[in-house]
Amino acid sequence: MSTTVTSPPRSADGTPLRAHPPRDDRIAFLMLAPVLILLSIFVIVPTIYAIYLSFFNWSFYQDSEFVGLRNFTNALTDPEFRAAIRRGVLFVLMTLPIQLLLSFLIASFVTGVGKRLGTALKISVYIPTIISAVITSITFALIYEYSGGLLNAVVGLVGIEDQAWIGDVRLALPAIAVPAIWMGLGLMTLIMIAAMLDVPESFYEAAELEGANWWQRTLYITIPQMKNVLLYLLITGFVAAIQQYELPLVMTGGGPLDSTTLPNLFIFNHFRGDTYQGYSIAAALLLFLVLGAISALIFRVLSSEKLVD
Amino acid sequence: MKRRTLLSAAGLSATAASLAACGSGTPGQSKDDADAAGDRTQIEFWHRTFTPFENEWYADIVKQYNDAQDTYFVTDVEVPADAWEQRVKSAQAAGTMPDVYTDPSTMDEGARLGQFLALDDLLDAEQLDDLTDQAKELVTVDGKVYGYPLLLEPQSALFWNKEMFEEAGLDPEKPPTSWDELYETCEKLLPALPDGTFALTTAGDQDTFAWATVGQQYQVSGHFPITDDWSEADTDDPKYEELLGFYKTLREKGYIPKQPLGPYVEAKAYGEKKCAMMTSGSWAFSEIASDYEELLDSTGIAPFPTSDGDLSDSVATLGNFKWVIDAKTEQPEAAADFVSWCLAGDVENLVPFFVGTQFTKAPARPSVADAVQAAPEADDAPWSAVVSEDIAPASISNPSYPWDILLAMGKALEKGMNGEDPAAALKAAGTEIQKVIDREELAGKAPQD
Known part of the structure; x- marks a missing residue:
């Protein structure tokens, strides 16, 4: 059997002529262009510039001084920076598991009830997501007020004395975790509802025929089928929680005694207060590395894969 | 021109026109300000949001200055107090600081970093000498004056x-x-x-x-x-x-x-x-x-x-808001003239401020202090003596x-x-x-x- 090989068209000097990209590719590049341009302007170029500046004692009024890796070593050896990162991870542990669990339960409930009630529930749970974080912070700060606050009025009804919800080192971080959970619940629940509705009904029908109860159906069908969505929520939830910034800024200013100074607030405070800017930039880049490393770890542990119906 | 192109061009022009109508093209300046400024040399002045009375005074003193002469025009920008630090940092990074602004910090660090212009060559010597010793100490670094204080106030x-x-x-x-x-x-x-x-x-x-x-x-x-x-x-x-x-x-x-x-x-x-x-x-x-x-x-x-x-x-320590001139200003003479007229000039420009703030702040100039104490309203404010005589003199500088x-x-x-x-x-x-x-x-x- 013979095979015919067609050589590509060549120019006069013998080099192959480059074929025109297919029309679909051109449209794809065209549609990607705005995102790529914006990403370059607002993310890629500033990041490269930030990396460059992190090697300097950057002053706005004097010539910047090259300091090598000193800003990075200063940040890495700063116990307050390390404490802020640890606090950020603790904050993730306080918020993300509860958010995932509550979202899952609410989503399960919404998919199991009638359409009208389900819609009402979806709207109710989504409303906090569209409220500004600053408004949420102010609202919760009023709830947590020591004198005349709503929460102390409620606990007072059962004979508990007034608590310094955001003034006590032990209570302040959990106190700002509550509005963080509340704000993140809506989007997470909607995504879970979408994922649950995507699970083929035939799986459940077969399981029911086999006599599987709700727990078994959830454990062996729903959760495995939602694996990729859960992975997405885990990563985005982790990144959002560790980067939480508005709540401690407005509600506590990072206090008492730095107990709510999360990593981004720590960096922001240095940006506002430092004479030179190299340290805050280096700290921000180190946080970026921490986020990337932990996200990669989550990906590796819970490797994503294509769903097979 | 194709119809679609024509429509796009018309849309862009309309958008540009509406944006232009919103302002003057100069950050922080309204269209009215731009009209009023005409061809005068323009500078910008930033101050924080204080009490309602103080905010009115700041707006009014700028307006008075603009009305009092035809050479310079000042645009007054009131910055929310809680956004002040980040706005200043961002402006410093971008090189868009105003020509004149209010600053509560000690002068040393700013002077060391070259953030402020020294006023010694820009203001008359007698204007700088008119400050009280406490006030002058607050704005002097290594023999040079880097700001002009409006007031002194005990911080505790x-x-x-x-x-x-x-x-x-x-x-x-x-x-x-x-x-x-x-x-x-x-x-x-x-x-x-x-x-x-x-x-x-x-x-x-x-x-x-x-x-x-x-x-x-x-x-x-x-x-x-x-x-x-x-x-x-x-x-x-x-x-x-x-x-x-x-x-x-x-x-x-x-x-x-x-x-x-x-x-x-x-x-x-x-x-x-x-x-x-x-x-x-x-x-x-x-x-x-x-x-x-x-x-x-x-x-x-x-x-x-x-x-x-x-x-x-x-x-108590004595704190105050100094008016400083940014080192990168392109109009140092205009900035100095504005500071000089508002703070170092006619005492009558300043008396309403201290009366309106209920005599709770000590003027930085003895001549202003005398005029404030002579104001008829001072008789109804017995606490004014506590601030100016009991607390402020015994206070230490920051x-x-x-x-x-x-x-x-x-x-x-x-x-x-x-x-x-x-x-x-x-x-x-x-x-x-x-x-x-x-x-x-x-x-x-x-x-x-």
Whole structure:
């Protein structure tokens, strides 16, 4: 059997002529262009510039001084920076598991009830997501007020004395975790509802025929089928929680005694207060590395894969 | 031209036109300002949001200046106080700082970094000499003047509600003067106060402790937490431990709330009668007069109690907002003319400010102080003498060492208030201060008297 090989068209000097990209590719590049341009302007170029500046004692009024890796070593050896990162991870542990669990339960409930009630529930749970974080912070700060606050009025009804919800080192971080959970619940629940509705009904029908109860159906069908969505929520939830910034800024200013100074607030405070800017930039880049490393770890542990119906 | 292209062009033009109609093309400037400016040299002036009266005064003084001459035009920009720091940092990074702005910091760091223009060559010598000694000290670094102060105000004073004192069986005209008297007063007040009302409010977080208690730190120990030559930390002092113990006692006994009722700089909690006594800067009186007028007659102001009751040593530092000229201004003459006209010129420009702020701020120029005291309204403000005669003269100037040193002590005080071991808290502060000394190579850089 013979095979015919067609050589590509060549120019006069013998080099192959480059074929025109297919029309679909051109449209794809065209549609990607705005995102790529914006990403370059607002993310890629500033990041490269930030990396460059992190090697300097950057002053706005004097010539910047090259300091090598000193800003990075200063940040890495700063116990307050390390404490802020640890606090950020603790904050993730306080918020993300509860958010995932509550979202899952609410989503399960919404998919199991009638359409009208389900819609009402979806709207109710989504409303906090569209409220500004600053408004949420102010609202919760009023709830947590020591004198005349709503929460102390409620606990007072059962004979508990007034608590310094955001003034006590032990209570302040959990106190700002509550509005963080509340704000993140809506989007997470909607995504879970979408994922649950995507699970083929035939799986459940077969399981029911086999006599599987709700727990078994959830454990062996729903959760495995939602694996990729859960992975997405885990990563985005982790990144959002560790980067939480508005709540401690407005509600506590990072206090008492730095107990709510999360990593981004720590960096922001240095940006506002430092004479030179190299340290805050280096700290921000180190946080970026921490986020990337932990996200990669989550990906590796819970490797994503294509769903097979 | 194709119809689609024509429509797109028309849309873009309309958008550009509407955007242009919104402003002048100059950041911070409205179209009206641009029209009024005409071909005059334009500069920009930033100040924070203060009380409503002060904001009106700032807007008015700029308008008066613009009306008074035809050479320069100033655009006044009021920046929300809580956004001030980030806006200034962003503008500094982008090189878009205003020509003139108000600055509350000590001048040393800004002068060292080259942020401010020295005024010596821009203002007349007699205008600079017209400042009080205290005011001049605040703006002078190594013999050069880097800002022109509008006012001096004690950053710590005691306010008390005379009606609440009477209800508790206390003499409403006799505020406590020592720590022991303060404890006794609080002890008597507490049973007479309704639930949720406290005897006293003070600074409650490390940032506020950092600047609001510098005078207290000095009063108890007779020195700052850094040696005079700035070569070593100097926090290992039993007197500092006593100061930490003072705040611990206030917290443990329930005299002050476990959670601040509001920012130290605001009088809201006092105005809402959530406390019988309040510690704040003298400016709080103008807030009371503005927002809680019904409390004006029943409010007293006095120096904050000292550890031993000797009020000749004030526990207050003097803070103030200086008007400074940014080093990168392209119009230094215009900026200097504006500062000179508003602050160093006709005293009548300034008298309304001090009268309107209820005589709670001390003018930076003796000639203005005399004019303010001569104002007819001064007779109805008996507290004005307390601020200008009892508190301000005994106050000390803000120290000029870096903020991180102030913050280290602020953190120690917050730890002490929260019940941590005072010696350990001060040791940690000493370590932090030494780190700052080494990092910024401060040894030997202390300003010479």
